[in-house]
Amino acid sequence: MSEKVLMKGNEAIAEAAIIAGCRHYFGYPITPQTEIAAYMAKKMPKIGGTFLQAESEIAAINMVYGVSSAGLRVMTSSSSPGVSLKGEGLSYLAGADLPALIVNVQRGGPGLGGIQPSQSDYFQATRGGGHGDYHMIVLAPASVQEMAELTVKGFELADTYRMTSMILADGTMGQMMEPVALDDLRVNPMPAKPWATTGTGMKRPHNIVNSLFLQPEELEKFNFERYERYARIEETEALAEEYLMDDAEIAVAAFGIAARVSKNAIDEARKMGIKVGLIRPITLWPFPKAVFRKAADHVKSMISVELSMGQMIEDVRLAAECRVPVSLCNRAGGMIPSPDQVLAAIVSAAKGGH
Amino acid sequence: MVVFKKPHALTDAPFHYCPGCTHGIVHRLVAEVIDELGIEGKTIGIAPVGCSVMAYNYFNCDMIEAAHGRAPAVATGVKRANPDNIVFTYQGDGDLASIGMAETVHSAARNENITIIFINNAIYGMTGGQMAPTSLPGQVTQTSPYGRDVKACGYPIRVCEMLSELEGPEYLERVTVNSVPNIRKAKKAIKKAFQNQIEGKGFSLVEVISSCPTNWGMTPQAALKWIDEKMIPYYPLGVYKDRSAEKKEENA
Numbered sequence: 001m002s003e004k005v006l007m008k009g010n011e012a013i014a015e016a017a018i019i020a021g022c023r024h025y026f027g028y029p030i031t032p033q034t035e036i037a038a039y040m041a042k043k044m045p046k047i048g049g050t051f052l053q054a055e056s057e058i059a060a061i062n063m064v065y066g067v068s069s070a071g072l073r074v075m076t077s078s079s080s081p082g083v084s085l086k087g088e089g090l091s092y093l094a095g096a097d098l099p100a101l102i103v104n105v106q107r108g109g110p111g112l113g114g115i116q117p118s119q120s121d122y123f124q125a126t127r128g129g130g131h132g133d134y135h136m137i138v139l140a141p142a143s144v145q146e147m148a149e150l151t152v153k154g155f156e157l158a159d160t161y162r163m164t165s166m167i168l169a170d171g172t173m174g175q176m177m178e179p180v181a182l183d184d185l186r187v188n189p190m191p192a193k194p195w196a197t198t199g200t201g202m203k204r205p206h207n208i209v210n211s212l213f214l215q216p217e218e219l220e221k222f223n224f225e226r227y228e229r230y231a232r233i234e235e236t237e238a239l240a241e242e243y244l245m246d247d248a249e250i251a252v253a254a255f256g257i258a259a260r261v262s263k264n265a266i267d268e269a270r271k272m273g274i275k276v277g278l279i280r281p282i283t284l285w286p287f288p289k290a291v292f293r294k295a296a297d298h299v300k301s302m303i304s305v306e307l308s309m310g311q312m313i314e315d316v317r318l319a320a321e322c323r324v325p326v327s328l329c330n331r332a333g334g335m336i337p338s339p340d341q342v343l344a345a346i347v348s349a350a351k352g353g354h
Numbered sequence: 355m356v357v358f359k360k361p362h363a364l365t366d367a368p369f370h371y372c373p374g375c376t377h378g379i380v381h382r383l384v385a386e387v388i389d390e391l392g393i394e395g396k397t398i399g400i401a402p403v404g405c406s407v408m409a410y411n412y413f414n415c416d417m418i419e420a421a422h423g424r425a426p427a428v429a430t431g432v433k434r435a436n437p438d439n440i441v442f443t444y445q446g447d448g449d450l451a452s453i454g455m456a457e458t459v460h461s462a463a464r465n466e467n468i469t470i471i472f473i474n475n476a477i478y479g480m481t482g483g484q485m486a487p488t489s490l491p492g493q494v495t496q497t498s499p500y501g502r503d504v505k506a507c508g509y510p511i512r513v514c515e516m517l518s519e520l521e522g523p524e525y526l527e528r529v530t531v532n533s534v535p536n537i538r539k540a541k542k543a544i545k546k547a548f549q550n551q552i553e554g555k556g557f558s559l560v561e562v563i564s565s566c567p568t569n570w571g572m573t574p575q576a577a578l579k580w581i582d583e584k585m586i587p588y589y590p591l592g593v594y595k596d597r598s599a600e601k602k603e604e605n606a
Contacts, residue, residue: 024434050434054427055460062424062457066431069418070398070439074431092421197416197432199396199439206365208410210419 004179009147010035012180013077013103013167014043016151019185022073022101023049026060028082031115032171033105036077057082061089061102068098069209071196073155077103079171080121081112083129090164091130095211097195097226099158101151102136103167105174108334116334117171117257122311125168126285133223135230137165137237138284140255144178150282152185157237159191161229168284170307172257172336233286240288241280244270248277250349251295253316253326254305255281257336262305265342274350284312292319301349302326305342307335361385363394367411374567374574377405377473379531380540381412384444384471387545388415391552397440398432400425402454404446405479423454426461429468440551442469448478451487451511458513465522465556469547472513475564476585483569487511490588495569514561514594524556526594530563530586532578539591555598563589 007015014036017025025040037053044051050067054060060076067074078086083104093100106121108114125138137157139150147169154165197207213219243263245251254262259280269276279295281288295302301324304313310328317326329345331337360366363385371377388394397415401407403422410417420428425443433441450458450472461468477495478484484497488510492501502510514526525547529540540562547558563585565577572580593599 024431026431052430052434055456058424059427059430059457059460062421062427063431063434065420065424066400066418066428066433067435068431069428070432070435072435074435088421089424096419197398197418198436199398199416200394200414202395206414207416208419209417210410212407212419 002181002183004181006177007144007180008035008175008177009141009144009169010105010174011039012144012148013151014039015182016148016185017075017101017155018043018047018049019182020073020152020155020187021190022075022155023047024067024072024074025050026052026054026063026076028054028057028060028078030079030082032107032174033077033079033103035174036103057085058088061086064100065089065093065096065098068093068100069197071193071198073159073190075101075103077105079105079107080109080118083121083124087130090128090136091132091134092211093164094128094130094134094136095132096209097162098164098209099162100164101154101158101167102164103169106168106170108332114334115171117336118307118332118334119170119256119258120308120311120332121168122284122308125166126287126315134226135285136163137161137233138168139165140168140282140284141173142256142259142280144173144176145180147173148180148182148185152187156188161233168256170256237283238286238288238290239282240291241278241282242291243278243280245277245279245295247275248295248298249300250274250276250346251299251302252276252278252305252342252346253281253292253302253312254278255284255312258305258307261337261339262342264339265346268339268343269346272347274346276346276350281312287315287319289319292316293321296320296323299324303329303345303349305329305337305345307337308332361389363388363414365412365414369412370408371405372568374565374577375405376531376562376564379537380471380473380562380564381409383537383541383544384442385413386541387548390545391548393440393548393552396438397442400429400432400441400443402443402445402449404449406444406446406473407480409444423449423452424457425449425454426457426466426468426470430461430466433466433468437467440469440548442471442548444471445473446479447472447474447476447486447488451513459517459520462517462557462559463520463522465524467551467554467556469551470559471544471547472559472561473564474513474561474589475566476510477566477569479566479569490584510588512589514559517559518594522557523559523595524597525550525558528561528563528589528591528594530581530591532565532581563591
């Protein structure tokens with residue numbers, strides 16, 4: 001049996017990144033993710049890595065762009081307002097097909113918002129975050145163990161598909177402590193990166209990392225190629241956990257901390273004889289559409305539980321192809337729905353209301 | 355016998371620069387230095403956004419195209435990833451002294467071991483001649499049609515002077531390329547800026563006062579003269595910081 005250590009979610013991400021072979025971290029202080037930077041500042045110098053506190057979020061993401069161009073695993077982390085600043089870099093990384101891991105430990109918005117947990121960057125994350133046609137792989141952990149596991153997976157998917165992965169966590173996931181089994185993490189060898197700018201060695205033509213294509217035909221071609229890649233990812237990489245869904249007549253959709261609250265409410269509802277289950281998307285992009293499509297065959301309604309004004313609900317409705325009504329159970333601005341609030345929504349749905 | 359040829363570090367792609375633009379001269383100087391130091395195989399160049407955005411097509415070494423103003427941050431990442439690489443950025447005044455000022459100042463403050471070639475032609479060329487952070491007081495541009503009014507838009511920034519106040523940078527020099535003797539001096543400065551990096555000395559920036567005949571609305575010859583008459587009085591040429599030389603003096 002592997003040894004378990006008690007860690008904060010933020011620390012689990014940092015340690016898992018190091019286990020995944022990341023030796024370069026760039027960040028800028030922002031609550032509630034600062035433990036990641038603090039962990040990296042302590043660890044990186046001791047293992048020959050780089051920790052650098054950048055002058056801004058913008059500089060940090062561009063330092064990421066530089067290390068990724070050099071073909072190495074690299075990450076940055078931030079929270080909502082800081083991720084907005086990284087938006088430019090996210091778009092450039094996508095345009096240059098560069099892999100990297102971005103962590104967003106979300107807090108309430110918009111604007112400076114607050115420092116309490118939120119899921120209101122769902123649209124920003126799943127729709128790319130910057131300008132232009134592109135996606136990021138978006139992973140939504142619901143435990144400290146998953147913070148670690150999805151960090152490793154994020155690096156691997158990023159390298160496989162030459163794109164950015166984002167861990168979309170929230171303040172609760174970042175701050176809470178749980179036992180983690182880090183010994184269980186398995187890391188696959190990094191694929192070769194013949195495109196990286198490491199110096200020609202006078203042995204090959206020069207490599208160019210670039211997102212500028214002034215000929216529209218050429219730029220269009222790259223966009224179509226990227227979307228063919230995205231289509232493959234949607235087919236093969238979508239992940240969701242299903243809980244008590246076999247006989248469910250009501251499906252609760254929730255990710256991250258909202259999924260944990262929802263599980264408690266579902267257990268209570270089951271005791272009351274209500275046939276309700278949970279679909280917890282683990283990948284928010286690609287969204288696990290097939291699971292929702294299948295559920296729409298046998299449930300009467302769905303409830304989307306979110307720490308936002310209702311963002312994932314749009315994907316739930318699209319995935320269910322509007323065949324069943326989908327209602328929203330939410331809190332916003334840094335508030336978390338209570339199990340009682342979710343239970344009330346389930347009871348109401350069971351009575352046919354939504 | 356070949357007495358003059360294209361440096362190996364330049365590709366065969368024809369430059370897109372306007373007639374009389376001095377980018378071509380500076381590209382060639384950088385490439386000659388790369389050849390002479392024998393570093394092409396391990397050099398990574400970072401292109402900016404602006405007229406020299408397509409520099410990645412012109413240099414034979416590995417190249418990266420950065421977002422506007424972010425080249426020093428990208429260079430920081432590349433250098434930290436592979437310290438054996440020689441990393442240079444090539445940036446204009448809008449890129450380096452306006453949108454990318456924070457990246458410029460902080461890479462200098464960190465004494466990041468990179469080389470920056472800074473083209474100061476007092477105007478945004480690529481977008482068609484707008485006011486730059488280095489446009490002179492009274493200079494007419496598309497966005498200062500009545501001449502740069504320092505009351506409304508402030509004063510041009512002297513980058514070498516400003517950075518010289520920092521403890522960090524190793525070497526700051528301002529040169530120009532408007533005559534053969536000046537071109538020779540510019541090449542010497544560029545070579546030193548690369549040599550410093552090879553020797554691990556740190557942040558080296560060469561500001562090259564350049565011409566933009568197209569957007570200045572002048573003939574190439576008049577533009578070179580304007581450098582002498584207008585630019586150099588505001589931007590005096592010379593070495594603004596050379597830490598190794600200072601140390602030598604102290605020791606002597």
